[in-house]
Amino acid sequence: MAQSIGRNAYYFEDTTSNLTFKQILTPPYQKKFLPTLLDAPNFKITRHALWVKAIIKNNSPNTLYLNIDNPILDTVTFYELNAAGTYTSIEAGTHILPSNRLLFTPTFLFRLNLRRGDSAIYYIRAAANSPMQVPLFTNTVEGFFMQMTVEGLLHGLYYGIISIMILYNLFLFFAIKDKVYLYYIAYAFCIGLFNACVYGHLIYFNDGIFQNWMSRRIVTLASIVLMAMVIFSMTFLDTKKNAPRFHKYLTLITALLIIPISIELSGDVWTSDNVVNIFSIVIPFSLLTIGIHLYKRGFKPAKYYILAWIPFLISIIIFTLAMQNFIQSTQFTKNSMEIGSALEVLLISLALADRINIYKIERAKAQDQLLLASRENELLILDQNLLLEQKVEERTQELVNEKRKSDDLLLNILPEEIAVELKENGHTRAKQYDNVSVLFADFVGFTKIAAQIHPQQLVNELDSCFKAFDAIMDKYHIEKIKTVGDAYLAVCGLPVHNDQHAENILVAAIDIINFIKERRIILGDRTFEVRIGIHTGSVIAGVVGIKKFAYDIWGDTVNTAARMEQNSSPGRINVSESTYQLIKDKFSCQYRGEVEAKNKGMLRMYYVEESV
Structure with a gap:
């Protein structure tokens, strides 16, 4: 069973990022190590290197492995005292190909040369362009692979849901030719790719080269996810028609997402991460608010949309707070994004399916209205049939409403008989x-x-x-x-x-x-x-x-x-x-x-x- 050793660890932030291990072992720097007091130490994004000193005791008859459970650390150096009384080091991190690691796993494993009952001090130097979480766990190789098997099943279930929803909505897109399904597919793919990067699952492609590249562009990837999220929501809620002021606001937000991407590409990862974290809270809150507003105004498809955003918004808040060290990082907070996005993807698919039902109902109503209009004017029914063939169902309802308004306005100016004469002859x-x-x-x-x-x-x-x-x-x-x-x-x-x-x-x-x-x-x-x-x-x-x-x-x-x-x-x-x-x-x-x-x-x- 995995044992957390975070509370038995001490940390020191190397503000120069140039200290050698030999310097770290000297008394002046040893005094600077502080207790982490957390199971999963989290130092947010830092521009500096981080040193961790862990005291580990082997209470198991089997060989122990140390697991640094963060797959997007750029560089990791593990220091272990050998039999000769000197320290040996092992390099790891996303820049090391998975095939060159001790075990082919998303996270970083190190074999501990500890016999049962023995304890030793280990040092770890880590640096990353992403939030500096250093969850430390010990486990036997059997226990670790059992844990990986369970996690793999859960992750496989998540990617299976994402894949099925993508294929299902791809089928709907080809059947209905509504671009909202295409935007949803793009969003589902982006959120799935983002989670695959965060959890290190991209190492299974191209020998980890893709994982290494993506982990260095995590802010850019998060910004693209938010862009896809906003564009899909604007299309699904039809904000241009139903909420023009909100539409302009969301268009501006989408354009502003270029800012964290530009900052990250310029090399200032710390600032870009803080900026994208603000967007990751503001955008879901805004979309949920707009969905509620439109539902209150009678836009029925917003019902499932709102239900989808509530768990996803909660998961984003939990994940962001944990990444920024405002709450304790746990296995739940670590997987909250997968849980929330899986629920969201399922519920939004229901919303899209409900949209089809609404289309059918509205289409039936429009057909009844067109049938009634055909008795009055043959030319009108030809126009309405053409309009129906071009799938402008909502426009049909708008035309009926505008005609009613025009008639009411004319009857407010003229007697009914005179209004009829004017409409039929063009004059009276x-x-x-x-x-x-x-x-x-x-x-x-x-x-x-x-x-x-x-x-x-x-x-x-x-x-x-x-x-x-x-x-x-x-x-x-x-x-x-x-x-x-x-x-x-x-x-x-x-x-x-x-x-x-x-x-x-x-x-x-x-x-x-x-x-x-x-x-x-x-x-x-x-x-x-x-x-x-x-x-x-x-x-x-x-x-x-x-x-x-x-x-x-x-x-x-x-x-x-x-x-x-x-x-x-x-x-x-x-x-x-x-x-x-x-x-x-x-x-x-x-x-x-x-x-x-x-x-x-x-x-x-x-x-x-x-x-x-």
């Missing part, structure tokens, strides 16, 4: 309507109130009142024409004929008066009083202009209705003779006599009191 013809009732409503004292309150309050109050008027018009099937300043114009009996036009518009006018009365009870002088005039007759109605066009009415009836309003009183409804004749049996009216109206002469006018 003005029409005469011989029997309609026109309503003018105007706020009394508007100028005075406008001078007393803030402009924004004035606009808000106008908006509240006109919204209420609009609702009343809809209730009684009355067509709102327009508002001009504080005046409100509406007509009943067009474009669809209505025999009850005069009665409907009187009931609406009474509702307006009552609404304003109730509002004045609450707000007092902070709101308006209203006066209303109504006249019945014939009008011309139609759309004018080609820019900012509007549906309007013209004729003497409109002018007369305006005069009725001008000669009305606050809180009263003033109607003409023609309107009175239509509503006299259903409403109580007060005859006002003949009243002088501007440019109209003497007109008979009536105040409407209430409905009978």
Whole structure:
């Protein structure tokens, strides 16, 4: 069974990196050795050489081996006291080909010439361009290979998962032709390659030359993994469409990953490692946050994406903290990246599979919508079929939404019948309507109130009142024409004929008066009083202009209705003779006599009191 000797070890950092072993054995330097106090001593990235002094005792009847369990140490020199009383040295590290090592293993093994019950002091000099972890374990060769067998099975399971997921998504890419699967394959390959380098498994290729080269470019490899991670996430979450601001942020982050690569290539490994460690925390947190944000906004594929990132983010945090010596390095922290990335790869594959199901559902919905559209317009269905063949399913939904918005906007400007005519013919013809009732409503004292309150309050109050008027018009099937300043114009009996036009518009006018009365009870002088005039007759109605066009009415009836309003009183409804004749049996009216109206002469006018 492997025994950790880290707590029986002492270390000394050679800031010159030039001390010889003979100098290290002198008393001045021996006094500088400090206890490690850890099972897996971790000195983070250092520019200096590190000396470790380990006291080892053999309590086993078998030959012991010392295992330095860090496969990416660049140079390792092992010093052992021989029978002659002098020290012999053995060179190891990634620069030594695996075929020239004592045993062909990812980590560095040294045979200890210790009999049972004996103890000895051993020295190790190590240097690396990666975090300087020096986990020290002793074990028999049988125990060590048993441990390697178990670890090999676990590592094989991990690489098997990565390989299967790559092949599975490669098949999906060729089947669906969606580039998101290609980006996922690139990401899965990069994360697998990174872990293979960290755990020293690349020694089995090209006699370890590739492992040696990659271990010297560990920051570059980590940066490429993060780039692949971000690019895949941007494509999967479709951030360019669903979250444009986050898309710009992730694009910037991807570009900034060139910085740690450039620093490492310039030779400053210590700085590049610290920079990439910051990115390795910031990027997963950012991607998880964006995934949660989009899921809350209804982007369903983000569900499995979030589930995948949680364990992976935890594993990155654990791995980074252990590498930076903020937490104790253990077998779990050592393998946390493999565990987290394996779970992530599996869950993201589920997310990609779920994406296919969503595609199918959306495709079915789009087909139903296209089938319905085919009954209305043959040309539209041809366009929609072409759109469907080009796999723009989401665009189909966008087009439907935009069409609905356009229709709603057009109906907000024009009556439905006029809007249909305009869409079918490209233009409308003005029409005469011989029997309609026109309503003018105007706020009394508007100028005075406008001078007393803030402009924004004035606009808000106008908006509240006109919204209420609009609702009343809809209730009684009355067509709102327009508002001009504080005046409100509406007509009943067009474009669809209505025999009850005069009665409907009187009931609406009474509702307006009552609404304003109730509002004045609450707000007092902070709101308006209203006066209303109504006249019945014939009008011309139609759309004018080609820019900012509007549906309007013209004729003497409109002018007369305006005069009725001008000669009305606050809180009263003033109607003409023609309107009175239509509503006299259903409403109580007060005859006002003949009243002088501007440019109209003497007109008979009536105040409407209430409905009978």
